[in-house]
Amino acid sequence: MSQTIVSNSPRPRLAIVRVNLDTGRENVVVISRRSKALRPEVFRGFSRVELRYNSKTLLATLLITDNDALVGPGGIGLSEPAFRRFAEPEGSLVAVTPAAPPNSLEAVRGKIQGRIMSAAEIDEIIDDLTHYRYSDMEIAAFLLGSASFMTSGELIALVGAMSRAGTQLRWNTPIVVDKHCIGGIPGNRTSMIVVPIVAAHGLTIPKTSSRAITSPAGTADTMEVLTRVDVSVDEMKEVVAACNGCLVWGGHVNLSPADDILISVERPLALDTREQMVASIMSKKLAAGSTHLLIDLPVGPTSKLINANQAMRLRKLFEFVGDHFGLAVEVITTDGRQPIGNGIGPVLEARDVMAVLTNDVAAPADLREKSLRLAAHLLEYDPKLRGGSGYARARELLESGAALRQMNRIIDAQGSSNCRSDLGTSTFDVTALSDGSVSGVDCLQLNRLARTAGAPIDKGAGIKLFKKIGDRVEQGEPLYRVYAFDSAELDLAAAMAAANSGYSIDGADVRSVR
C-alpha cells in the first residue's frame, strides 16, 4: 500500500497512504519514526504539522509509529477525515513542515488582550475554524477571549460569518417560519406538536433540531423514536416539498458548521455566554433560510434564565441581531419552573407528544397548551389569517386530527428508524415523605437523574412524573418513576435520587426513595 519514493531534496517528500482511523473532526496524520522527513527535534507526537501539495495545504495533528504495517518510512498516513479533506490520491508526494498557527490567531490574541476584532478578522477566524485549521486549544482561546466582552459590531460580524460558512438553505415560499427554545427544561418537546400544526395549516416550517449533549433528550433524539432524523439536505428538501415541514437532526445538514465546532469546545468547558448563545442560534436560523422566528425563553429558578431581567437582556440581543439581518424575530418568555409534559427521556417524551396529537384525554395538559400557544404565534405570520385567530386555528388543526395526519406524513416521508421504542424494564419510584403540596421541581436534578438512568443513549430510559407544582400529595405516594435497562445505572440513579429527589413539598426537600 505504501510507496517509498523519496526525493533527494534536503526535506524529503512523503507519499500519501490512507490509514483507516476515524478521528472525528480532527485531521490526524501518521509518520514512521524511521521516516527521512521526520526530524525528532522538530516533530513530536501530537504536535501540529502542515502538509503541502502544489498550492494545497492541510493542518493536522501528528502521530508517530514504528509499525510499518500502518505506514512505512517513505509514507505519510492520512486518517479518514484528513484523507477526505485533502482529497489527493494515495501516492501523491507531499511536503511536511511544522505548522505555524493560522494567521487569524493574531486577532484572537489581540482579543484576549482587550482589542476589538474587525469584521474581516472575524470572517478569517470563522473560515479557519470551518476548515479545521484551529486546534482545540486555539478554539478555546477564541471562546474565552470573546467570553469576557463582545461589542455589538463583533456579534453581528460573528453571526454573519457563521451563517455564511456552511449550507445556506433557500425556500420557494415568501414565508418560512421557525421556532427555537433555548433549552434546559426537561420534556419540553413542543416542536413535535407545533411543526405538524403549522405544516397542516400550509406554512413552510423546515425544522432542524439538535441531539442531547448535556440533557437527557434533544428533539432529534425524541423524534428518532418515531422516524429517521439523520437525513441529508436533499432529502430534507423533498420532505418539506411534500409535507410543508420536517423534524430532522441538524447535524447532517451542515448549517453553520462553525457553530458545531464551537459547541464541541463550549460544552466540555461549560462556557455559556449570551453572545455565543445568540450567535449560535441566529447563525443557524439565517443559514436555514427562515424569515420569521419565534424564540421561547423559559424562566424559572432551575432554568437557564432565572428571572425576567435576564430574559429581557437576552430578548434585546435576539431582536437586535434579527433586525440587522432582516429576520423577523419574536421572543416570548414561558413558565420554566418545572418540566413540560410528564415524560423525560426519548421514549417517554415521544409518548407524551403522540398523546397530545391523538387528543388522548390523558395527554399532559401543559405540553398541549404550550404547544398551541407557540403554534398560534407562528400561524399569525400567515397574512391570510385574521389577526388574533391563531390560537383557535391551532386548536382546530389539533382537535380535527389534521395535525396528527400531518405528523404521520412527515414520519412516513423521513423514513423508518431502527431505534428501540420500548420502555426501560427496571424501575424505582420516588415517594413523598409527608403530606403536602409540591412547591418546587429541580429541572437540573431531574435531567441528571434521567441521564444517569441511561437517557438519551437508552431511548427507553428516563423519568415519568406523577406530580407537578401545586399538586397535593400524601405521604408514601409516588412522585415519579425512573426507568432504566441497566441495573447498575438504575442503582446509581436511585442513590442520586436518595440524596436529592429534585422535589420539594411545602418548601422542604424530599429525600425518600422506594
Place this chain on the structure above:
Amino acid sequence: MSQTIVSNSPRPRLAIVRVNLDTGRENVVVISRRSKALRPEVFRGFSRVELRYNSKTLLATLLITDNDALVGPGGIGLSEPAFRRFAEPEGSLVAVTPAAPPNSLEAVRGKIQGRIMSAAEIDEIIDDLTHYRYSDMEIAAFLLGSASFMTSGELIALVGAMSRAGTQLRWNTPIVVDKHCIGGIPGNRTSMIVVPIVAAHGLTIPKTSSRAITSPAGTADTMEVLTRVDVSVDEMKEVVAACNGCLVWGGHVNLSPADDILISVERPLALDTREQMVASIMSKKLAAGSTHLLIDLPVGPTSKLINANQAMRLRKLFEFVGDHFGLAVEVITTDGRQPIGNGIGPVLEARDVMAVLTNDVAAPADLREKSLRLAAHLLEYDPKLRGGSGYARARELLESGAALRQMNRIIDAQGSSNCRSDLGTSTFDVTALSDGSVSGVDCLQLNRLARTAGAPIDKGAGIKLFKKIGDRVEQGEPLYRVYAFDSAELDLAAAMAAANSGYSIDGADVRSVR
C-alpha cells in the same frame, strides 16, 4: 495479538492491546468500529473516554478504526504513552465509558467567572494536569482564566503545587546556586561561562536549561554542540558530584512537569503573563533544590521587557515568591538592546563561548563581561569569599584557565554528543546602505532570520554579527552574515532580510541585502 473475550454484561469490557503509536504527551486509545462496547451515539472520534480497571482509571482521546490488524472488535488499543501510564498487561479487561471532565475543572470554570481559586483547588488542578487528565482545551481554559488576574495567594499556591509535582532534587551542600535569564536576547549564552567559573570555585551549580521553542537556540541546544545534554536525574547527580556543576537539558529531568505541559499550550497561543512566567521559573528552581538564585532581566526596545518599570514589577513578583519559599532571590536588570556575543544559532554561539573560555583575544567582549558580572554575583553567595571580591575571583578563574578546565571536565562527564558542529555552507551578507553608526538592532527580527535559516534544527545555521550598536559603518560594509545548509531556507531568509534587516543606521532602517 488481540483477545476477543467479551463479558455478557450490558457494557462489555475490552481487552488491552498495545498499539505502536507515539502520541506525545496525549493518551490515545483505538477501538474497532465493530466493537460491542462502542455505542456510536456516545463515542465519536477524538472524544474523551475513561478506561477503568479495578480502581485504576485513565482519561484518553478516542480513535475509531475498521482495521482489524490494528485492533479487533474485542480489544482496545492503547498508544505508547497510554500503555505506559496505565501499566496493565495486554489482555486485561477494561471498562470504557465517556469521560467526565476532571472535577478540578469546576474551579477553572469559577476562575473564568471571576472567582478566586483556593490552594486545595490549585493542588487538584496541578495534580490532574500532571496526570494527563486535562485535554488541551481544558489547559487553555485554565491558562486564559488565570491570565486576566491572579491573586498573590493564588500565585504562591500555584508555584508550590507545581514545584512539588515532579522530581524534587536535593543536594548535600548548604549552598546551591542557580541563575536564570528570562530570555529573548539572541546569543546570550552566559550560563555556559558562568557555570564553569562558579563550579571551578567550588560552589554547587546544577544547571538545567531549556531547548529553543520560539528562539534560534536555547542553552541546551548550544551546549549540545559540545556534549550530550539529555541526561537522566541519576547521571546529572553524578556529573554534579564530580564537577560541582552541569549544563543539562531540563526536559529529561522532570522538574515541574506541569510547567512543561502548561508551556506546550502557552507557546502556540503566545500567552505570556508575568504570573505564569514567575510560576514557571520559580517552580522549576524550587524543584531543582536551589538555595540562591540570580535572575537576569534584559531590558531593551525589542526585549521581553521594554522599560525599567516593567522590569521592576517583575522583580517584585520574583522577590515576593522567593521570600515566601525561603529561596534567596537576587534580580538584576541588564542591557537588552541588542544580541550578546557575535553568534546567533547553536554552533556560532558555542564558538563564542569557547572563545571566551580560552581567553581568545577575538572573543566577544560583551559576552565575557556580562558572564563575569553574573558569576561575580553568584560567587558572593560563598560565605568564605570576602564581600566585594566576587568579580576579581571570577576573572581570576577565567584568566587562569581554571574555568576552561572545569568546562572540559563537565563536557567529558556528560559524554559525547553526536551533533554536527560545522557551520552552514551557504551564506549571504547584509551590508550597510550608507555611512553612519549603528543606532539599533532588532532582536526579534534577528531571531526570526536565524530560525528561517534553519536554527536550531540545523545547528550550524545562524547569523554572525560584524557590527554592534555604536559601531561606525561605511556604505557597502557587511553588517552580518547568514549561514544555512538548505538553499531554499537561505533564499527565504534573504527575502526576509531584504524586507527588514533588523539594523538601523543613524536612526534609519537598513534594507539592502547582498
